[in-house]
Amino acid sequence: MKAPTLKAKVHVFLKPGVLDVQGKAVEGALHGLGWDGVANVRVGKLLEFDLDGSDPEAAKGELKAMCEKLLANTVIESYKVEVA
Amino acid sequence: MKAPTLKAKVHVFLKPGVLDVQGKAVEGALHGLGWDGVANVRVGKLLEFDLDGSDPEAAKGELKAMCEKLLANTVIESYKVEVA
Amino acid sequence: MKAAVLVFPGSNCDRDCKTAVETSVNGKVEMVWHQETELPSGLDLIVIPGGFSYGDYLRCGAMASQSPVMAAVKREAERGVSVLGICNGFQILCESGLLPGALLRNSGLKYVCKPIELTIENRTTRFTSAYGNKQTVWMTQGNGDGNFFADAETLKSIEDNDQVVFRYVENPNGSMNNIAGIINKAGNVLGMMPHPDRAFEEALGSADGAPMFKSLVRAAQAA
Amino acid sequence: MSTTTSPAPKSMADKAAEYGLKPDEYQVVLDRLGREPNDVELGVFSVMWSEHCSYKSSRLHLRKFPVTGPRVICGPGENAGVIDIDDGQACIFKMESHNHPSFIEPYQGAATGVGGIMRDVFTMGARPVALLNALRFGEPGHPKTRRLVEGVVSGIGGYGNCVGVPTVAGETNFHSGYNGNILVNAMCVGLADADKIFYSAAPEPGLPVVYFGSKTGRDGIHGATMSSAEFSEDSEEKRPTVQVGDPFAEKLLIEATLELMASGAVAAIQDMGAAGLTSSSVEMAGKGGLGITLDLDKVPQREVNMTAYEMMLSESQERMLAILKPGREADGQRIFEKWGLDAAVIGETNTSGHIVLLHHGEVVCDLPLSPLSDDAPLYDRPWVEPAQEPQLHASEVPVAPVGDALLKIMSCPDMASKRWLWEQYDRHVMADTLSDSSTGHDAGMVRVHGTKKALAVTSDCTPRYVKANPYEGGKQAVAEAWRNLTAVGAEPIAITDNLNFGNPEKPEIMGQIVRAIDGMAEACRELAFPVVSGNVSLYNETNGIAIPPTPTVGAVGLLKDYDQRVGFNKVRPGQVLLLVGETKGEMGSTLYLREVFGLEIGAPPKVDLESEKANGVLVRRLIKTGVAKGVHDLSDGGLLCAAADMALASKVGLELKNPSDLDDHIFAFAEDQARYLVAVDEAAAHLVIAQAAEAEVPVAVVGVATGTDLIYAGLCVSLDRLRETNEAWLPAYMAGKA
Ligand SMILES: Nc1ncnc2c1ncn2[C@@H]1O[C@H](COP(=O)(O)OP(=O)(O)O)[C@@H](O)[C@H]1O
């Protein structure tokens, strides 16, 4: 029998104030293509995966630990976790 | 006076058939750290920005155009847009 | 031979390409800025050089493919002018739809710089005719996203039409079918990850890039 | 005159201490100003008088370096050193550390280190053509080391590759002494026309001051003072916002800067490095004996509500400050627009002798410039003669089977191949690379574009020698760099240095600094190898434990005809191996002792500068006349390891013998200096021996190239095995398997 799984989402993004070089470049390119109304572009990472378990709260704790340990560079990045 | 702005979110991710080498590496690393219950890791991009305008539906149309033109490579990537 | 080398913000092999064309075939080379809407007339070759156009920040080649000059390149390509995209240039060609497929992150997730051996898979193209019956060539390559990908159907058609021009002897990045370089169906647009522009004289460790430019001169003279 | 003071709840004296000014230094500020400084002014003083900007602990001793020579166009004092490489061409280079930032955030720390050193070079008008990096990590088993290696290496590659400058050489060591303080020293080498060098001194009043590059954010505020302080357990927590590098912006900045210079619009120019806008504006005006007024409202800003203090101390990357010639703003405008750079005229030069800053229409800083430089603290810090390791006697050297020892040494972290690392560096962009980390040469070589000339570059230091005897170790670092250039056939010209030490307020550490500088200066003088630029990084200590003293030497040499270059990668079967230089059997502080027996003892090898010179001159002549077919200098691991390198790079077996009366293990692994392993055609061997005798250079036949094994004193190891041993460690370690 398959163990129950949860769907995990982890959003990793640069802390405010940290220069977002990707965002800056994308914004420049969008302006170049005529989309002048675009501003403050920030580019982050979204990781999605399956996680064994059935308790969303416990899973969130795990996800946070994964972020601290591996998924985010907490010197410059923040993260948000979601479980469904 | 400042023009009204909307908050745009664009999620770009690899299509199902495309090998996600980054996701695979993250998965391997998580397993290596003892999180064996993790599977099917996919790494995508989440772009967030301000967009001039007040009509969310019109904005979504714009966002789709941006994706088709620049933000996603539809040979390998899919996208979802959100406006708030 | 009259050639144009495109220059995008972040191109860094533009001068290398110019030097390669000048040194190996004494060609005349004009540098063309990415915002130009027209290319010089009478070109035999358009080179899209390597580098990190726009920092490669969104996806390699994505932003460059949208630049004004690429619209002009598309028109010239349709008219049959030879187009050579090297490294970032290959990525730009795929992003702009001039070549099929896409270049993904290297399977090792790292930038890899090393001399590499390639088999010449199609020696009848206008880019490879001067290789004679040489079976393999050495060139260096350096990239983080050189992992060629195409869906099954596209891959089959690329293979069926002999569009694979170079294959890696040892695959450095996970490329499907060991593909290092492909050509379009019409046979005038070639994209490749390894650098013929860094292999045009023995002092650089290999001169195996030079015959590519010689082939193009031949093709230009025949035309 | 009126100055506004920002709300200051704390006393200014407290703040001064917090900003890193010592009480007596703050007193000087009060005396010179005749009043209390405000917050912004205090910030300006504290960064200008930081160790990083003022060199207050080292300046006195740096004066010992020879800094002139027939080829020196510009020595220390400018952004980088400049040497003459003939035909109206100049080479501009410098090395700089980014140790603290790299420990905190390895990717960005190393990346911005590379970016910063490139700016120092193109600021003077040079196009960067080569990068090097000297890295020292903690012991492999330390929990932080792997992540630091991973981050630093990808940061260096990520930045240099994108900008498009080849990384052609470097060095990498691992030692527990760096567990709490890694070293990331990056060097950049550039080319310019000798009559188009740009300097930072503002030439006249009334000229526009232009800011261009990326916008200013709150990055790395107080980076300069931070890099002048010791680490404690919690500095990772307290740190200010990390600087993030944007190599794409740097590439645009290079092109725009060189284009602006070519347009003839530039009167003076300076990159914004540590202490950003403060040091650049103060130095430009100060050096020119002028004054400067800046309107901070005009500074391109990335964030809202930045204070004057934040703008002046921000270390946001990829920014330049230029003083334009009269009426040339339009040239600037056109070029900055073309390259998509933010830019603004933010001020003007004048004759006031002051730096005046306006913010929101108010004067927020008004300081006389002269005290900032003239009264900068200068310390003759107390020092003691460092303890020295005693000379070892041959009888004290334990004996190991030569084969076991060789395999151990060739696979140890310091000697193991660094392929895993340098394959992440673009070594070929610019299409002028003749030799690099992968090719089997003692120095990286890049052509001077469009000519037959080439530059040879290397970076060297053997910290275990410096630790055992700072004076001899200092000499050795310079001598090894000179030897590495010589070994490829280049004429050694000049060096840059990066002095990495612990806390100079401790007399033992100050003793290391003083004696290492003495040794380096001595070697530079004897070898006619002046210092043209450099950088000092002190306070590399954590919880009171200092790094091994590490004065890294980056050196540049010139080949007039690169067809005459040589490496150790083309030795052919039948060629005879000659050992140039004397082997007395120096075993102190060798890799043999450390790697085979875990002993870090004994005086390091002495550097006899006279033989160094004589032997080098002979080797260079052998190269120039085409007699030397392969050359490798002898350094870490001695003769047998050099032979192993040579065999692997040339893919040919070597059969070695011991013609000396030293024991086999000593002859194999002694690290006597001033030696080279030279391969010549059999027919030429006697000629070389005669030439050497004439030059009074010791030379001995030590073997022949043949077969596919390395053979010596009962040892016979196949090249395949040797290669595997040498290649395996780093990739396995990085994969978590070693
Ligand atoms: N961090 C680095 N970056 C680039 N190249 C490196 C680095 N570390 C080592 N190398 C290269 O690896 C080779 C061997 O290094 P090393 O043993 O220090 O050389 P040597 O002792 O002969 O001067 C050299 O070509 C050197 O340039």
Ligand SMILES: [Mg+2]
């Ligand atoms: Mg060496």
